[in-house]
Amino acid sequence: MTLRINPLWWPLMALLSPVLVPVLLAKNFRFKKNQKHAARVNQERIGKAKHLDLPALKSLEVSVLQEWATEEGFMGEPGVSYLFKTDQGSLLLDVAFGPDRESLAHNAGKMGIDFSNVDALAISHLHPDHMGGMKAFRSKVQKVLVPEQLGNPAGKPCYLPDEVKTPGFSNELVTGPRMLTAGIASTGPLARSLFFLGLTEEQALIVKLEGKGLVIFTGCGHPTIEVILNMATSLSDDPIYAIGGGLHFPLTSGRGSYEGLPGIKLQMIVGTGKPPWRRISDHDLSNTIKAINAAGPKYVFLSEHDTCDYSIKRFKNELKAETKVLKTGATYRI
Numbered sequence: 001m002t003l004r005i006n007p008l009w010w011p012l013m014a015l016l017s018p019v020l021v022p023v024l025l026a027k028n029f030r031f032k033k034n035q036k037h038a039a040r041v042n043q044e045r046i047g048k049a050k051h052l053d054l055p056a057l058k059s060l061e062v063s064v065l066q067e068w069a070t071e072e073g074f075m076g077e078p079g080v081s082y083l084f085k086t087d088q089g090s091l092l093l094d095v096a097f098g099p100d101r102e103s104l105a106h107n108a109g110k111m112g113i114d115f116s117n118v119d120a121l122a123i124s125h126l127h128p129d130h131m132g133g134m135k136a137f138r139s140k141v142q143k144v145l146v147p148e149q150l151g152n153p154a155g156k157p158c159y160l161p162d163e164v165k166t167p168g169f170s171n172e173l174v175t176g177p178r179m180l181t182a183g184i185a186s187t188g189p190l191a192r193s194l195f196f197l198g199l200t201e202e203q204a205l206i207v208k209l210e211g212k213g214l215v216i217f218t219g220c221g222h223p224t225i226e227v228i229l230n231m232a233t234s235l236s237d238d239p240i241y242a243i244g245g246g247l248h249f250p251l252t253s254g255r256g257s258y259e260g261l262p263g264i265k266l267q268m269i270v271g272t273g274k275p276p277w278r279r280i281s282d283h284d285l286s287n288t289i290k291a292i293n294a295a296g297p298k299y300v301f302l303s304e305h306d307t308c309d310y311s312i313k314r315f316k317n318e319l320k321a322e323t324k325v326l327k328t329g330a331t332y333r334i
Helices: 007-015 017-048 103-111 134-138 225-235 282-295 309-318
Strands: 060-066 081-086 089-093 157-160 170-173 190-194 198-202 205-209 213-218 240-245 299-302 322-325 331-333
Touching: 007 017, 017 190, 017 198, 017 225, 060 103, 081 205, 190 225, 213 225, 225 240, 225 282, 240 282, 282 309, 299 309, 309 322
Parallel strands: 157 170, 213 240, 240 299, 299 322
Antiparallel strands: 060 081, 060 331, 081 089, 190 198, 205 213
């Protein structure tokens, strides 16, 4: 079994246990309370959802500005940024670690992408690997931060699942399922209780392709793909054609490391939807594989930014759909 915390940390943790234990107990109380709240609000949101008037788009391209896996010459990070181009326009989903790290600016420059050829930005959820880094996340007033190399957003819309500042953009809070830009829709926010990060609201994107069906893309998939699929099928009777993005399954290892905390596999502890003394399990992964297979997509595009090699291998072996790994620098015509 992979150790999530190096044994060298254990003496310090034991020394700090008189402080850590009460803190963890308090967080666990809040975590359980948020679990009940998330389950209730998701059920209410899905129950109230009405069909969206999704346009039947003729084309969809997804260009990957940031992912863990890369094409040659591009820089990988455990973060996400995808550009969606349709016959009605374009929408950028997430800005990875933004200006905190050089990779997004490097990759975008190499691909010739900036806000002069992007109609709008959508943020899946307010975590540092999606909203622009730790400075954006830890700021007294949280804000979405974009590398200056991507140009001036000039007041273009930024669609958000929760309240946050968006310098340079026109802030648009998404409160429920709705159309965004370029014929692309949002599921609206769906909730998940995360032990260290609190109640997290995340939106996924939905596209209807003419003669094919629905394409669903997630950021991390924190609400779980089961909940996201339940919402998507409440918004349209069209079949699921493709599923893509993060699913958050760091079973045996995490991606990257948290600066200043070597020897701690942070992804395996934070953002899992479980308390730190419990792991994501093979059983959890099996349930997700069953849910995706039951949805019957023709294609699945996996994100490696929050999913380990072991889980990727199981997805590839057990999913019935044609399964690909999203790579930085690649463009996928769906």
